[in-house]
Amino acid sequence: MEIHEALYTTRMMRRLRPDPIPLETQTRMIDAAVRAPNGGNTQRWHFVTVDDPVLIREFAHLFREARDLEYAKFESGSGPMATPAPGSNIAAHADTMRRMKGSGDYLADHFEKIPLLIFVFAIDDLGGANIYPAIWSLLLAARAEGVGGVMTMVLRNFEDRVNQLLGVPAGEGWKMSAMLAMGYPRGKWGVAANRRPVHEVSSRNRWDAPFGLEVPEPLWPPHRDATARLATVG
Incomplete structure (x- = not known):
């Protein structure tokens, strides 16, 4: 895939098919991620892939509960996306939030059918300076494979439970940066028009x-x- 096509058409996909993602495809995605630039080449990242349906069901319950917490914040005006950016159109922002909630509702309602979760962990990441380039590289590589996904942080509301379920050695300093829900999208790729x-x-x-x-x-x-x-x- 030509680089500009990947850059312009990679977007968050929340409506995903349940078809499994082959291990070889997962490997190519993560191999691209670990080639991303990172400070001092310290590579203080770790990726936990989850394709066990039993474990995904556990995370489905957590995800819905965490999402309820986030939307309670949003409705009270305290959430991170409650206020539009300076200079942006208030009505357009409200419409974007409605559409995002709609696709997010679909993700939450069908979470048990997501074929792959990727939890990304980092140590002393300086606000994400090292890990987010790797996450973006992973999403671009996924796009080249026809795989879509969405990055979410809501499960950080239950960080201890996530660590317990995944056996994360949190005492060594590992903290969850994000979770990626991945799958072959039901929708179409396209350039973001908004x-x-x-x-x-x-x-x-x-x-x-x-x-x-x-x-x-x-x-x-x-x-x-x-x-x-x-x-x-x-």
Whole structure:
């Protein structure tokens, strides 16, 4: 797969088929993840794959309970995504949250049928600087395999129980960074159409100074007249 296609079409997939993901495919995904850049090449990461249906059912109960906690925060206005970003459209944010909840409800309701969970752990990760490049590489590699997924942190509400179920040596400093629910998607891949354009979220040399180019539409897939997509400003 061409790199730009992977970058532009990889998105969070919550509606997943129950078809198992072959071990060889899982291996290629994680092998790409461990090639990601990380500070000092310390490689302080560990990936726990879960495809045991009994264990997935255990996590299904935890996931639904943790998600209820997060949405209670959201409804009270204290959740991390309750408030739209400065300058964004409030109505559009509310619509995005409704759609996300709908697909999240599907994931929660069908969690027992997810074929693969990947728990990602790290030590002293400085806010995710080392582990999130690896997670993104894993998701891009999954995209190349036709596998979709979604990254979630809600199970950190029950970190001790997760550690117990997986036998994590938490005393050594390992902490869960995220869980990935992976599977072959029911939906279609496509370029995200609801993104604010480059010139609205970027500045040059000083906050709120013009970036210098306007990007009225995504730059991929390329058109023959690609330069028509960029309008010089100022």
